[in-house]
Amino acid sequence: MSGMLSLPTELLQEIGADAADKTLRLVCKRINFALEPQILSEITLSSKRLSSQVESLATTEPKPTSASKYATKLRIGPLFSSSHQNGVTSLEEEAKIRSFLVPAIGSLVGVRQMLWDLGQSDPEWATLLVLDALASLPVLEALHLSDWSPPDSPVQFQQLSNLKKITLTSDSYDRTTIIRTVARLIACNQPGLTSLTIVDDGDHVDGYKPTLQDYLAETSSIVCLKITHLNLSGLVAKFDASALRHLKSLVSLTIVDIFSPYDETTEYQGSESLVPEIWSTLRLEKIHLQELITDDAQPALVEYLKSFSGLRRLRLIRTSSESTPPWVYNRLAIHFYEQGLENHISFLDSLEVRSSYEGKWCFGNHCSNVIKKGTRLTLLDLSVNSEDIPRGEEEVRDYAESLPPTRENAIWSLLDICATLPILNSLTMRGASPEHSRGSKCGYGAGMHRASMKLWIAQNLERYGPITPNHVFHVTALWTEYAVRRDDLGANLGYRPIARIKDDNWL
Structure with missing residues (x-):
């Protein structure tokens, strides 16, 4: 010790x-x-040992307590399990909670961020006490609501009027109550609110899809929010005049799994029929983002990217739907790399292009020149085509031993380029689904392809050379992290696996 x-x-x-x-x-x-x-930077209050937790926070001496000095994040709820409704919580425990909940939360004067799991099992009196306590926190600026089982009536947030960031994640099919709750919360925090995140993962059993306008319905018509960061998922995204007036200061936009009238189209009718109005609106209004994350790669998006320069972070987390014809998919990719990305590559800190299917969205000779210009990149995430790499131990060995190489190797070419990017510290290489699996109802073929790509990428990485002093970046490829390893004498052994990636979001 x-x-x-x-x-x-x-x-x-x-x-x-x-x-x-x-x-x-x-x-x-x-x-x-x-x-x-x-x-103690994060304090959690939940149904487990709640009475003793709040009593300790409220009565510990001397003041200020360690929790008061160091806590910046507070996580609450559910405060009561469903068994509380059946009388399992003792009267003594409930009395302690009623006495100490407000002073316990109120003692955490350094809390800036609060995460609250709303639930039907929490009695109304407990919710009201939490609201009273939160109103006393002097520097609270971010509220994250998680709604998995909405309360029976809207929560009254009028006391919280100094928030800068509001986040909602919901998996509930009953949206009426939570929409009214969040809409009123947004209205209470105008015009100081600058960041808004709404993630709706629930099923639409009644056929109704919530809109951004639903959440802005309580906002005064004479006050404009100054939203700089907007994150929408699972909503109908329409930037009409009622929404656009709040978005003039927008610098960061995330739109994923958005709905639009085009989602009703059952067959492909040409690229223009799929263009969402949102990209055209941003272009016409000259709203120039610094960060853009989307799964909606469309011609209008490329036109928007062509209209300005200066993006710092760009993530395309899906580049095609199952119904998009390959010729449209590849033509749009060429248009993106040759014209859309050109304006931004020299400004980007982070670039991610996650190709849905093999083709021109993947790294290759057609986009290598523009990637070379990414001298400010610290993170790069690209897919590779299986046909552009040696496959199998024998092919990889023959390629590594041939002088000069007899064929193109996209993995080695990408590693060579990355060694010229002066501040790059992370490269991610992905596989993509084979074109023949597009529209397939069975994912077996695509799954087998990903398993093969994992092996082929590993074989190419471990044979790659020569290693130079510039190969200081880590490489992540299909659930595995690699780094350059050296022997006891300092000689390079090449890229070797160093860790298994727990996150399996590689599809």
Whole structure:
């Protein structure tokens, strides 16, 4: 233990962050001093031990407590389990909660961000007490509501009027109550609100799809919000005059799984029939974003990108629907790389193009010249075609041993380019679904292809050379992270796997 105590505070904090047992800080004062600010930066109040938690926060002496000094994030709820409605919570516990909930939350004077899981199991009196307590927090500026089982009536948020950031994530089919709740919350925070995120993952059993306008319905017609960051998912996205007046200051836009009248189209009618009005509106209104995340790659998007320069982050997380003909898919990709990306590549910090299917959206000779211009990139995420790489151990070995190489290798070419990008620290390479699987109702073929691509990419990475001092970036490829490894004498061994990626969002 004495060796551990001699470590600098920064290393102790890294150890504490990785440790599963958060009671490590109780070992001694030295470790507690290092880990306490980190561990107590987030406080969670939930149904488990709620009465003892709030009593401890409210009564601990001396003041201010450690939690008061270090907590910047508060997570609440559900405060009561569904068993509370059946009388499982004792009268003594409920009395403690009623007495200490407000002073407990009110003591956390440094909290800036609050995450609240709304639920039907929480009694109305508990919700009202939380609202009273939140209103007393002097620097609270961000509220994240999670709604999985909405309350019976709208929550009255009139006391919270200084929020800058509001986030809603909902998986409920009963949207009426939560829409009214959030609409009133937005109205209470005009005009100071600058960031709005609405993620609707629920089923549309009644056929109605909520709109951005539903959530802005309570906003005064004479006041314009100054939204700089907008994130929409699972809504009808329409930037008409009623919404656009709040978006003149927009710098960051995320639109994923949006609905539009075009979603009713059952067969392909040409590229123009799929163009959402949103990109044309942004172009005509000269709203120039710094960050753009979307799964809606359309001709109008490329036209919007051509109309200005200066994007810092661009993520295309899906480039095609199942019904898009390959010739349209590839033509749009060429248009994007040759004209849309050209205006922004020298400004970008982060570029992600996640190709849905193999083709021209994947990295290749057609886009290598523009990627070379990304001298400010710190993160690059591209897909590769299976036909553009050697496949199988024998092919990869023959390619590596041939002088000069007898064929193109997209993986090696991309690694060569990345070695010329001066501040790049992360490269992600992905496979894409084979073109013949487009529209297939069975994902077996695409799944087998991804499994093969994982092996082929690994084989090409581990044979890649020569390694130069510029290959300092890590590579992530299909659930595995790679880094350059060296032997005891400092000689390069090439890229070798160093970690398994837990996130399986590679489809």
